[in-house]
Amino acid sequence: MSINHSAESRIQISRREALRRGFYGAAALSLAGQRVSVAGDIIPPTTVIPGKVKAKSVIQIFLWGGMSHNDTWDPKPDSGPDYTGEFAKTLPTNVTGIQIGGLFPELAKQADKFSLIRSMTHRNNGHETAAYLMQTGHAPGERLAYPSIGAVFALFKSPGYKGRLPPYVVLTQPQGRFSEEGFLGPRLKPFATGGDPNAQRFEVEGIVARGITDDRQKARRDLLGKMNTMGNAMSANTQLVAAEEAKKQAYDLILGEGKNVFDLSREKPELRERYGRHTFGQDCLVARRMVETGVPYVVINYPGGWDTHKDHFPTMRRQCPQLDQGLAMLLQDLHDHGLLESTVVWCCGEFGRSPKVDWQPPWNGGRNHYGNVFSVLVAGGGFKGGRIVGESDAKGEEVKTRPVYPVDLLGSIYQLAGIDSQARLPHPLGAEAYVLPHASEGAKSAGLLTEIM
Numbered sequence: 389m390s391i392n393h394s395a396e397s398r399i400q401i402s403r404r405e406a407l408r409r410g411f412y413g414a415a416a417l418s419l420a421g422q423r424v425s426v427a428g429d430i431i432p433p434t435t436v437i438p439g440k441v442k443a444k445s446v447i448q449i450f451l452w453g454g455m456s457h458n459d460t461w462d463p464k465p466d467s468g469p470d471y472t473g474e475f476a477k478t479l480p481t482n483v484t485g486i487q488i489g490g491l492f493p494e495l496a497k498q499a500d501k502f503s504l505i506r507s508m509t510h511r512n513n514g515h516e517t518a519a520y521l522m523q524t525g526h527a528p529g530e531r532l533a534y535p536s537i538g539a540v541f542a543l544f545k546s547p548g549y550k551g552r553l554p555p556y557v558v559l560t561q562p563q564g565r566f567s568e569e570g571f572l573g574p575r576l577k578p579f580a581t582g583g584d585p586n587a588q589r590f591e592v593e594g595i596v597a598r599g600i601t602d603d604r605q606k607a608r609r610d611l612l613g614k615m616n617t618m619g620n621a622m623s624a625n626t627q628l629v630a631a632e633e634a635k636k637q638a639y640d641l642i643l644g645e646g647k648n649v650f651d652l653s654r655e656k657p658e659l660r661e662r663y664g665r666h667t668f669g670q671d672c673l674v675a676r677r678m679v680e681t682g683v684p685y686v687v688i689n690y691p692g693g694w695d696t697h698k699d700h701f702p703t704m705r706r707q708c709p710q711l712d713q714g715l716a717m718l719l720q721d722l723h724d725h726g727l728l729e730s731t732v733v734w735c736c737g738e739f740g741r742s743p744k745v746d747w748q749p750p751w752n753g754g755r756n757h758y759g760n761v762f763s764v765l766v767a768g769g770g771f772k773g774g775r776i777v778g779e780s781d782a783k784g785e786e787v788k789t790r791p792v793y794p795v796d797l798l799g800s801i802y803q804l805a806g807i808d809s810q811a812r813l814p815h816p817l818g819a820e821a822y823v824l825p826h827a828s829e830g831a832k833s834a835g836l837l838t839e840i841m
Contacts, residue, residue: 443769453695507778
């Protein structure tokens with residue numbers, strides 16, 4: 389029997405949550421209430437994998453639209469101009485035998501810190517369906533709308549997470565290809581910051597507001613406290629106590645830890661320059677600051693995207709240097725802060741781009757959607773650096789050796805984080821659902837990435 393996805397995604401709001409939202413409708417206050425309710429109202433599965441957890445946090449850099457693998461991390465310099473286009477040049481890296489595209493000189497110096505999967509595949513060429521597949525591991529079109537890996541992390545990690553920021557944060561705009569929280573409902577939805585970290589003031593939705601100083605915000609808090617006569621008279625009421633706790637957490641966000649994390653003026657100007665004074669570079673710096681405070685899952689949705697049917701080569705010339713600068717500095721900075729060993733960084737789109745350049749109108753030198761084979765960069769959190777996993781054929785059109793499927797990649801990240809990928813998820817209607825599909829469900833898998841774990 390089919391289940392209505394819109395109905396299944398709505399988890400009933402508890403009386404306590406309704407009171408909380410009624411008293412404090414501002415975005416930041418709802419945000420704080422969200423963190424409490426994740427830990428208190430949805431009972432997450434137990435982390436059951438024995439042994440030491442290597443990955444405490446994850447930074448996912450999502451190159452939505454799909455970045456060309458041929459022009460970047462799986463170059464084919466001998467494939468001819470119909471395949472290389474303008475980018476036949478390659479660069480040696482600091483790891484003998486590994487070469488990458490010529491637009492990535494900074495990453496070439498950091499190759500010992502990351503590994504490249506050059507045989508990622510799912511053969512799905514639709515933006516929404518491929519994004520869903522890459523971020524949930526489940527086939528699109530099933531009867532349930534599964535949560536993304538970020539929502540699963542938020543679910544599992546919330547009980548032990550003591551930070552004031554939400555456990556699942558997106559910089560800066562939600563990607564919108566699918567509902568990341570799936571059937572887990574709005575309390576596991578990622579918090580999208582909005583704003584621009586490269587602006588003079590990073591105006592974060594509900595935390596750093598335009599035109600409101602800290603003194604003015606404190607005055608508002610004090611006035612609200614004085615006017616809350618019912619709350620003061622009924623201070624023993626458990627529901628009002630919960631609402632007060634939510635308010636306290638919200639102000640901790642507005643005036644304390646949350647505000648500080650997003651205040652990049654606290655960093656040295658030279659470091660900001662090394663990340664790059666562009667939105668993506670500063671996104672990477674904010675992501676490092678967030679995992680430094682213990683945020684379990686951070687997504688950077690690349691500003692502008694990589695859907696380069698047209699203007700492919702000009703777009704690559706503009707965006708690849710920014711990706712190179714920001715990502716290379718992120719890896720170096722995580723390493724310098726002692727965080728790379730406990731932070732998984734993974735970077736890819738929902739698919740790659742067609743290896744053969746489409747010179748015909750209206751594309752005039754574009755590359756189209758391509759899910760047959762593409763590349764993924766992984767680093768940290770237990771992933772070894774300086775390795776290549778799998779191989780594509782001579783023109784980058786098909787997997788040649790060691791196919792890697794979405795369940796293999798996500799399962800490996802879950803394994804490093806101590807999350808049981810076969811654990812049952814709490815479905816609001818009681819449906820049987822698991823973190824990743826079982827082999828009996830027909831999910832394609834070639835096994836975990838043990839060669840780099």
